[in-house]
Amino acid sequence: MDEVIRFILELDKLKGVTRKTRPLGLDRYENSAEHSWQIAMFASALVPQFAPELDLNHVVAMLLVHDVGEIDTGDTIVFAEGGWEERKAAELAAVRRIFGLLPEPQASHFVALWEEFELGETADARFAKAIDRAMPALLNLANNGQSWRENGISYQRVVDRVGPEVAAGCPALWDWMAPRLKAAQDAGWFNIDAG
Amino acid sequence: MDEVIRFILELDKLKGVTRKTRPLGLDRYENSAEHSWQIAMFASALVPQFAPELDLNHVVAMLLVHDVGEIDTGDTIVFAEGGWEERKAAELAAVRRIFGLLPEPQASHFVALWEEFELGETADARFAKAIDRAMPALLNLANNGQSWRENGISYQRVVDRVGPEVAAGCPALWDWMAPRLKAAQDAGWFNIDAG
Numbered sequence: 001m002d003e004v005i006r007f008i009l010e011l012d013k014l015k016g017v018t019r020k021t022r023p024l025g026l027d028r029y030e031n032s033a034e035h036s037w038q039i040a041m042f043a044s045a046l047v048p049q050f051a052p053e054l055d056l057n058h059v060v061a062m063l064l065v066h067d068v069g070e071i072d073t074g075d076t077i078v079f080a081e082g083g084w085e086e087r088k089a090a091e092l093a094a095v096r097r098i099f100g101l102l103p104e105p106q107a108s109h110f111v112a113l114w115e116e117f118e119l120g121e122t123a124d125a126r127f128a129k130a131i132d133r134a135m136p137a138l139l140n141l142a143n144n145g146q147s148w149r150e151n152g153i154s155y156q157r158v159v160d161r162v163g164p165e166v167a168a169g170c171p172a173l174w175d176w177m178a179p180r181l182k183a184a185q186d187a188g189w190f191n192i193d194a195g
Numbered sequence: 196m197d198e199v200i201r202f203i204l205e206l207d208k209l210k211g212v213t214r215k216t217r218p219l220g221l222d223r224y225e226n227s228a229e230h231s232w233q234i235a236m237f238a239s240a241l242v243p244q245f246a247p248e249l250d251l252n253h254v255v256a257m258l259l260v261h262d263v264g265e266i267d268t269g270d271t272i273v274f275a276e277g278g279w280e281e282r283k284a285a286e287l288a289a290v291r292r293i294f295g296l297l298p299e300p301q302a303s304h305f306v307a308l309w310e311e312f313e314l315g316e317t318a319d320a321r322f323a324k325a326i327d328r329a330m331p332a333l334l335n336l337a338n339n340g341q342s343w344r345e346n347g348i349s350y351q352r353v354v355d356r357v358g359p360e361v362a363a364g365c366p367a368l369w370d371w372m373a374p375r376l377k378a379a380q381d382a383g384w385f386n387i388d389a390g
Contacts, residue, residue, distance in 0.1 A: 001370075001371040005333060008236065008330075009333065012218055012334065013220070015218040016218060016220065016221055023207055023210040023211060026211050034209075037209075037229065037231045037232035038203065038206060038207065040235070041203065041206055041259055045199045045203060046199055049199070049298070050199075057252035060252075060255065060259075061255075064239065106240065106244070110239075138204065172196055
């Protein structure tokens with residue numbers, strides 16, 4: 001029990017890892033713990049209707065652990081250029097340290113969930129990645145493009161970085177988002193100078 | 196898809212529902228969204244070793260939805276006296292409204308998860324309630340009794356309000372907590388004037 005308690009208190013630190021998106025109606029940035037909850041609920045709402053062939057429980061398990069490595073590395077906006085492989089290597093070291101607080105086989109089980117999400121090779125993982133990638137864009141669409149404006153992100157950058165993963169993992173969600181992103185571009189929410 | 200998007204944006208409000216506990220090392224209060232994530236992870240870490248007979252996926256599903264009604268009602272500290280039934284009736288109306296944003300059968304599925312948790316009659320629900328009740332006490336034990344001190348809570352009140360549910364749902368966890376709560380009392384973390 002000591003190990004589990006130490007583990008769950010270590011996880012508390014994810015509440016202090018801030019992202020670039022603000023919750024709707026709040027001034028502060030969202031953190032990776034509440035984000036993880038929201039996308040687990042998003043998957044739970046989507047799968048029965050739009051991806052019933054998937055294992056929802058497995059998708060939720062991946063989404064709950066997918067950001068835990070940020071306790072050591074911090075969050076990186078999806079639009080960052082370069083350094084992606086180094087960051088993922090650092091996150092892997094982090095999840096090995098953090099999940100390694102638990103006894104086996106649980107430690108390896110959680111690391112395996114994290115790795116499956118990162119690799120994105122299974123249908124469950126592709127769906128999970130689509131949900132994770134889509135959520136901040138949905139918040140931005142509902143929030144006047146908040147994090148896109150604050151970070152000078154262009155329409156094309158969003159389409160390039162968000163579109164392929166959302167379309168691959170949950171085509172119906174991309175069909176919903178694509179025309180709304182275009183409308184946001186027409187409304188001037190994006191940086192038109194950036195590439 | 197419109198319904199699911201409206202639902203997940205409505206859930207965003209749970210990030211703005213604050214509790215009485217502060218995340219370790221942070222000045223702000225925790226919110227019910229990040230709390231829901233943490234206890235889902237806590238259950239995931241505990242069940243394989245301490246309650247392998249339970250359906251972990253079902254426990255996690257309950258924990259993810261158990262606080263959603265607070266979007267309309269706000270959080271109430273577990274040590275509040277009276278008014279419990281009225282608050283729970285208001286929360287039920289809230290979860291019917293919020294989950295009712297989704298089509299059937301999903302709306303009823305989520306409401307049923309919330310009701311099972313509240314009733315606490317199944318072994319899965321009793322475990323989920325134990326985890327939910329234990330987590331703020333564990334944070335307090337790691338944080339110099341922060342929310343107990345700020346709210347003038349007595350040792351006996353914690354034992355009475357937290358002990359039975361934790362002991363009923365996860366005896367090994369209560370065995371771990373009980374002597375540590377006693378040590379916290381000896382260390383003077385509790386209000387000795389309150390009942």
